[in-house]
Amino acid sequence: MKHLAGLLFCLLLVSVTNADNLDSSAALFLKNCAACHGLNLQGGDAQSLVDGKWVFAPNRDARKLVIKNGIPASGMPPHNTFTTQQINGLVDYIDAKAKAFKDNPTDIQPSAGQTIATLEKSDYTLKVQQWVTDVKIPWAIQFLDPTTALVTERPGGLRIIKNGQLDPQPIKNTPEVWHTGQGGLLDVNVDSEYATNKWIYLSYSHKLDGQNQGMTRVVRGKIVDHTWTDQQVLFEAPHHLYKSTRHHYGSRIVFPPDGYLYFSIGERGHQNDAQDITKPNGKIHRINRDGTIPPNNPFVNKPDAIPSIYTFGNRNPQGLSVHPVTGRVWESEHGPKGGDELNLIQKAGNYGWPEVTFGINYNGTPITPFTTMKGMVDPIIHWTPSIAVCGIEFYDGSLFSKWTNHLIVTSLAFQEVRLVKIEGEKVTDQEILIKRMGRVRDAAIGPDGAIYLATNGPDRILRLIPGVQ
Ligand code: HEC
Structure with missing residues (x-):
């Protein structure tokens, strides 16, 4: 007891x-x-x-x-x-x-699009949903049609998401990429006439056989029976200009309404090459969609120039987006320590790197005393300290009508997504939409008007929708 x-x-x-x-x-x-x-x-x-x-x-x-x-x-x-x-x-x-x-x-929320955060923003209550996991270092996201999205994975996978479900099998036979440093499978974009011509475009770090030398390459192909076929190489730099560095490949691919294909290449860690139009790195390029060179490109008649060059003096442009109304191409590029830039692209423009920058060397020493110079194009805005600006996308969907024609800006180091409000050629406001949910590499506007984000650490696709206010 x-x-x-x-x-x-x-x-x-x-x-x-x-x-x-x-x-x-x-x-x-x-x-x-x-x-x-x-x-x-x-x-x-x-x-x-x-x-x-x-x-x-x-x-x-x-x-x-x-x-x-x-x-x-x-x-x-x-x-x-x-x-x-x-x-x-x-x-x-x-x-x-x-x-x-x-x-x-x-x-409990449904697993596809499970809400992981609800945030009060100035225009909307914002719901952050975890849309897709199990992707490896997603680099770019793009919609093919209302129910299908394509995602590139930096190690080399091209993945399909159908109705919010990730197809477990990557597309077969995609090009071999040099997955080292910042290299790998980079951007994906879809021809504006995809419904009839089925062309899909990829950019990636291409390595020369038997040599540790690489450069950004652009190809197009079709997906038939879950396999990449009919590949055509649209841009490949002369092989003696390939580099052994592992970083600053760019790149993005866009199709403004002028019918051309614009793509970017970073300076591959060779900063002075950005000012040299006989080198492909540190540039925005413009080609026809079949890879031929438009005869009115700015440097076609300059001896030894790379004829696809459209602008130069670009450090590492990892964002390109076409303004939904003006059709003009906006660009974002990583600065060094400080001096990340948002630029408006103009033919033959010199964007200044490394003669002009708001940034400094990583060790704190100055790169140049100049932040502006005659004959060079100033950024629309710069971010100092660097947010490590990555993909950008103009909002043209139906869900967030107050954000129409404003820019969604992603960032790696700061792990942010910003809404950058733009009137004409001026930035009028900036607001951080999400923070600390992973390094954000790309944004896409879905056919449903939601904003889709490719994040790394954790690796997943997030989906932003307005919540109930
Ligand atoms: C400043 C914000 C912040 C604070 C404060 C914080 N966390 Fe976290 N926590 C995070 C983030 C961000 C993640 C990663 C989530 C993601 O990115 O998916 C995380 C992840 C986690 C995970 C892992 C979840 C998983 O799926 O594996 C656990 C467990 C966790 N937190 C518990 C805690 C606990 C307990 C505390 C308080 C002692 C705490 N956290 C405080 C932001 C925070």
Whole structure:
């Protein structure tokens, strides 16, 4: 009897202590975690912790490590001052909340387009949905038709997403890419007459056989029976101009209404080449869609010039987008330390790199005293410090009517997506739409008017839609 009473007392004590622990863990969570993961753990700026979906930490031990060490590339901060007991308590608390959430499944979002954050922005409540996971370093996204999107993966995969479902098999027979440094399979775009001609365009880092030398190459082809066929090489630089550097390939491909194909190549880490029109790197190029050179290109009559060059002095242009009304091409390029630029492309324009920049060398030394110079085109705006600006896309969809003809701007290092409002040739406002949800490489406007984002760390496609206000 005595023993039994003692046992009961102990059990009571244990359960009281557990409840106490959960309470103190709840307080700890509220203070340290709720700002990002949401008051009820269902997601906010960061993902839900109660939906049973784990991107980084599939089991309890992994969760403990993630809480202690953080995930620096994703904006999950370390909590290394917490005791083991506090961390264990937080994991217990998350488990208990997840179970309660699971027992009440009416709250659970559909898995395709599961909402991971709801954010108040000046024009809209913005819902961030996780649309597709299981992609590897997605570099570009583009819609083929109302139900099909194409995604490039930097290691080389060309993937199809049909009705929000990722086809598990990459397209067969796509070109071999040199996946090293910043190289790999880069942009994908679809001919504006795709419905009749079926052409799909790719840019990638092309390596010479048996040599560690590469350059951006542009091809087009068709997808037939899940296989890349009928490939034509549209742009390939002379092989003696290939480089052994691993970075600054650009690149984007766009089709403005003038009928030409514009694409970009970064300066491949050879900054002075950007001013040299006998070199393909550090330029925006313009070709016909079959790869031939338009006779009215600006440098076709200059001896030794690369005839496809349209502008020069571009550092590493990883964004191109066509203005929906004017049809003009806007460009974004990475500066060095500081001096990321948004430019409006004009024929034969010299965009200044490295003679003119708002940036400095990574070691802090100046590159040039000049931020502007006669005969060179100034950026529309620059971002200093660098946000590491990547893909840009004008909004022309139906869901966010207040954003019509404004620019969606993505960033790698700052892990941001910005809305950049543009009137004529001026930027009138900038707002950060999402932050710390991965490095964002590309944005596409879907046929449904949603904004689709290719992110890395975690690797996934996010979807932005307006929420209920
Ligand atoms: C500043 C924002 C922020 C704070 C504060 C924060 N987190 Fe996170 N957390 C994140 C982000 C961002 C991720 C990665 C989510 C993503 O990008 O998918 C993450 C991921 C996680 C993961 C891994 C999820 C998975 O799917 O594997 C766990 C577990 C986690 N957080 C728990 C916590 C806990 C517990 C706290 C408080 C002690 C906390 N976080 C505080 C932003 C935050």
